[in-house]
Amino acid sequence: MSIWEYANPVKFMKTSSLVLPWVTGLAAVCLVVGLYWGFFLTPEAENFKQSVKVIYVHVPSAMMAINIWVMMLVTSLIWLIRRHHVSALAAKAAAPIGLVMTFIALVTGAIWGQPMWGTWWEWDPRLTSFLILFLFYLGYIALWEAIDNPDTAADLTGVLCLVGSVFAILSRYAVNFWNQGLHQGATLSLDKEENISDVYWFPLLLCIAGFVLFFVALLLLRTRTEIRARRLKALEQRERMA
Amino acid sequence: MIALLLRDLRLAVRAGGGFGLGLAFFLIVVTLVPFGVGPEGNVLARIATGVLWLGALLACLLSLDRIFALDFEDGSLDLLATAPVPLEGVVTIKALAHWITTGLPLVLAAPVFGVLLHLPGPAYFWLVVSLLLGTPALSVLGAFGAALTVGLKRGGLLLSLLVLPLYVPTLIFGAELVKRGASGMDTQMPLLMLAGITAATIAVVPFASAAAIRVNLR
């Protein structure tokens, strides 16, 4: 049995209906526990004050924003090479979630930036590259919306995702070069000294896990919806032929 | 007439986005400016009003050529011209549809973009007011340019060329209004001028546009 079997819509529907409740439940548990822990059971950091709590939404959503694009890149490639429809539909289903994640990261960042840097917005490389990522998501979704034929749309958005990814990476690099920035570096890496203390670290991990699971649940749900929409379309077409 | 408005709005929505795309373009212009001029907050704040007005103007401009071009290409414009509706009305309605899909969303979203450019606090209110007053004129003037160039292949650039000078007064008074408003100076003069320009434009220009279309069809 190969993994490609799940590219068959019927098989996918069956499996996903089994998996979905578990993932959803787990995501809910992680999120509720993680957020409650983070928001109410952690002390205030001295130089961050209350505002440190934003981290429990900000970091997971920021990570998801990037990872969802990577996932879309992979599924687009699978579609372009092996032409599994579920793969293309999964990419389509993921994009709006990614857009919302990017948006959440931007908004929580802005909310955080106000007390920390004294400004809602700064043209910092991190922030800027997220804005560009936001634009890529927008363009990608707009292209899906603008094309009627699902296969055509899948092909074109796939190509866009490929080219876009290369340029997103390029932009990230270019932006770094262009401005030094205020945003902290990756403090989650385990070997760094400036790692945040464990008090914040564990609830954060839980939140991140919660966001990942939440994304998987949403993705399964939305892909199932897309497949149903597709099925409806196929049935309508048959109706017309008859 | 209502039917035409509804049709145009529906077409805009079906064409993928309608409201969203103008906004997205605006967002992009605003994003690109710091890449060009550098990320320093004080420089950006200094030019924010101008950039936002220019962005609105360009977002408007980019969507202009479609006001009549599609209807011309598929022959609807011929048919509308022979239908029992005054061509002046058609022109006005089409400009209105353009404003609803492009201008209005910009007005609503401008404050958000203001944040990106470090727009100073008191300027937000005046930015919205000036855009609300000014953008209808942009759509109506744009419809005039589109009417002049309908049927010309590659009208896009020519259209911009014709329309941009017409936009200058609106731009000047719009930017001036925000500047004065933000610095607490007297705003009456640019406010009146802006409102006057828009009102006069809406009242008069559609006749010129209709005439231009008639000429272009024959």
Next chain:
Amino acid sequence: MIALLLRDLRLAVRAGGGFGLGLAFFLIVVTLVPFGVGPEGNVLARIATGVLWLGALLACLLSLDRIFALDFEDGSLDLLATAPVPLEGVVTIKALAHWITTGLPLVLAAPVFGVLLHLPGPAYFWLVVSLLLGTPALSVLGAFGAALTVGLKRGGLLLSLLVLPLYVPTLIFGAELVKRGASGMDTQMPLLMLAGITAATIAVVPFASAAAIRVNLR
């Protein structure tokens, strides 16, 4: 291939202007900026590079949708796709024609517009170099966006939305090159990056564009 290039250039010229219109649009953007941000010389000088690059970019953008749209509408694109020329070649040639009619004139005229914006002295040379290196990438990427949206009605705005983020690296390195050059800093790194991006874009993106056109035609 040469025939296609000549045809496209001839069409651009016949369509009224060709070379002139991109320039004129550039001129107008450059003229509108002082109206938007105010006429102070030092502010203008500060943002001149950015404005010139942005102007070039927008002038480019405005003319993009015509790269394939006209050929699609009148059926030539179908016929070209069945003709004995590789579609990748067609795409490249069309991008080249776009660059010759839009990018090249901008490169040549940019120093003149620099004067209008009080561009500081040493920046002129670097402005021309950066535009010369960067604008071909803009045309090729634009052709990619045009290929993605060919056949979609009202592709204009969607096209801008897709293409503008792709322009970001070029814009950043282009503006940076001028900035460094003008202030006597080391220019090697942005120069190499700009040249590298353009070369890689020209080498790779046409394949993606040709694939997109094939998909759009079927």
Next chain:
Amino acid sequence: MTLLAVENLTVTRGGLPVLEGLGFTLAAGHALVLRGPNGIGKTTLLRTLAGLQPALTGSISIPPETMAYAAHADGLKSTLSVTENLRFWASVYGTGPIDHALDRMNLRQLAERPAMSLSAGQKRRLGLARLLVTGRPVWVLDEPTVSLDAASVALFADAVRDHLAKGGAALMATHIDLGLHEAAVLDLTPFKALPPEEGGYKGSFDEAFT
């Protein structure tokens, strides 16, 4: 009752007369088919009658708001469905329901399809249905049956016959045989504009410049 009267008409295209000295009348219940080789000026004539371009000389008399014009292009919106397209024109012309037109042109089954997914002939049928919803008595049609198969041509001929029976009139340019035997035929070849040397129209403009 005369619905359309044309007298001594000269029509131009690109500043050049193409047809001159044209005169005819069209009464209620009658149809007139314009014939003539490619490029003789049928399209130009019909556009002039529809008021889209000015005539050089002569007069066109037609009661106001009685004409429905259909050009080479159908004016369909490809993203709107068949019904939406027709409804739009019905409300522009202030006429009511469109069911009749849908049935008449055999478009029932396609009613919810976007116009873009129709074949060439199906689009043309939709274009003709538009004509029916205008509710106008005088039809001015430019090659209405292009791309239509034989069955659809017959459908169209029936629609015209019906229209005439109800007191309408139709003027159409076509190259093929519509099977409309009751229609009069006007061959445009004799009206081809002559160069001024051979006695054609001499406008003040031409005189001044030559």
Next chain:
Amino acid sequence: MTLLAVENLTVTRGGLPVLEGLGFTLAAGHALVLRGPNGIGKTTLLRTLAGLQPALTGSISIPPETMAYAAHADGLKSTLSVTENLRFWASVYGTGPIDHALDRMNLRQLAERPAMSLSAGQKRRLGLARLLVTGRPVWVLDEPTVSLDAASVALFADAVRDHLAKGGAALMATHIDLGLHEAAVLDLTPFKALPPEEGGYKGSFDEAFT
């Protein structure tokens, strides 16, 4: 010599099969006219043959670089003159002079006119002249005679006859009688795709999704 062989072909439009189980061959010196009511799938079939869209099943065999395709739209540039339009296609196809095509389609007198100032039928003649300059042996034509008057249709029929005599082949979809008596006729009605329940093509895609 067989120039075009089609076997068990299923063509789709909008993701839906429209014609299935189609097979025919076309030999040098022969012409085949496709017939069928509007919307049966002629355009779809011809586009598939021209390689513009993929076939769902079946095979199309044709020697490389032998086909010239002409669609509903002519692909003319309205600002270029008749000669310039033809010259462009001649150099794309790497063929020589265009005079022959101009004469053949009776375009000599219009040679210097911009395509935009031609009438519908004149444009169509120019589109057909383009076909002549390709120099390709297999013609695949979608309603080539739309808008043409009787004389021009005859002109076209002659051109096809000539082409066949020189060892070419032609496949065309049309609704009217071209007066090409030597051409075989293929009615597409029997090949209309059936819904899967009635034994039509069952793609893996459809199966998976319904």
